[in-house]
Amino acid sequence: MTSHPPHAHSRSNSRPPPAASPATAAGPTSLYARLGGADPVYAVTSGLFDRLLADPTLGHFFDAATLPKHKAIVASFLNGALGGPSAYKGRSMFDAHIGLVDLEHPRDFNIVAGHLAAVLAGAGVPGDLAAEVMAAVGGLEPDFAKIARARKLIAEMD
Numbered sequence: 611m612t613s614h615p616p617h618a619h620s621r622s623n624s625r626p627p628p629a630a631s632p633a634t635a636a637g638p639t640s641l642y643a644r645l646g647g648a649d650p651v652y653a654v655t656s657g658l659f660d661r662l663l664a665d666p667t668l669g670h671f672f673d674a675a676t677l678p679k680h681k682a683i684v685a686s687f688l689n690g691a692l693g694g695p696s697a698y699k700g701r702s703m704f705d706a707h708i709g710l711v712d713l714e715h716p717r718d719f720n721i722v723a724g725h726l727a728a729v730l731a732g733a734g735v736p737g738d739l740a741a742e743v744m745a746a747v748g749g750l751e752p753d754f755a756k757i758a759r760a761r762k763l764i765a766e767m768d
Contacts, residue, residue, distance in 0.1 A: 640693025641742055645735065651692065655685040657729035658722075667721055691746050703753040708760065719754040723747070 645651055659681055663669050672680060683700050690698035700706070707718075723744065730740040 641739070641746060642689060642692040642694035644739055645692065645743070648689070648694070650733070651688050651694065652681075652685050654726075654729055654733060654735075655681055655688060657733065658684065658726055661725040661729060662722065665721060665725065668718060688747070692743065703750050704757055707754065708757050719751055723751075 642651065645654070659672070659677065663672055663677075683706075686696070686700060687698045688694075689696055726747065727740065727744060730743060735743070
């Protein structure tokens with residue numbers, strides 16, 4: 611009887627290990643690293659706030675006294691969402707924005723997303739990388755939809 615060498619594609623070796631998601635992977639493949647790290651992420655955050663402050667719908671939510679705090683919170687959030695070295699430890703988006711979102715729909719989320727896309731484009735972030743960033747933060751949209759529904763229910767109860 612002849613013995614056969616083990617098959618290279620045996621059941622235990624047939625699947626490669628799952629690849630880490632670029633948005634959550636540590637190291638050079640993270641979105642955070644591909645954007646360039648802390649300084650570019652903070653620059654995007656600053657550019658975003660420049661646009662938000664000038665926006666006729668959202669500008670009134672911010673004032674000079676709270677702006678540094680808001681920038682730090684958003685930079686921390688982006689750091690975590692893009693696979694940076696530290697996780698976001700602030701309040702949930704739902705808790706932080708429940709009192710701010712329009713009663714009928716999450717219009718504000720879409721405005722912020724549009725400003726973020728414009729800032730990424732203005733910073734010269736390549737389209738495919740910008741799309742990954744938008745997808746990473748786009749997961750927040752359901753939170754804003756929940757906020758709108760919750761506020762609508764609360765208004766109906768009054």
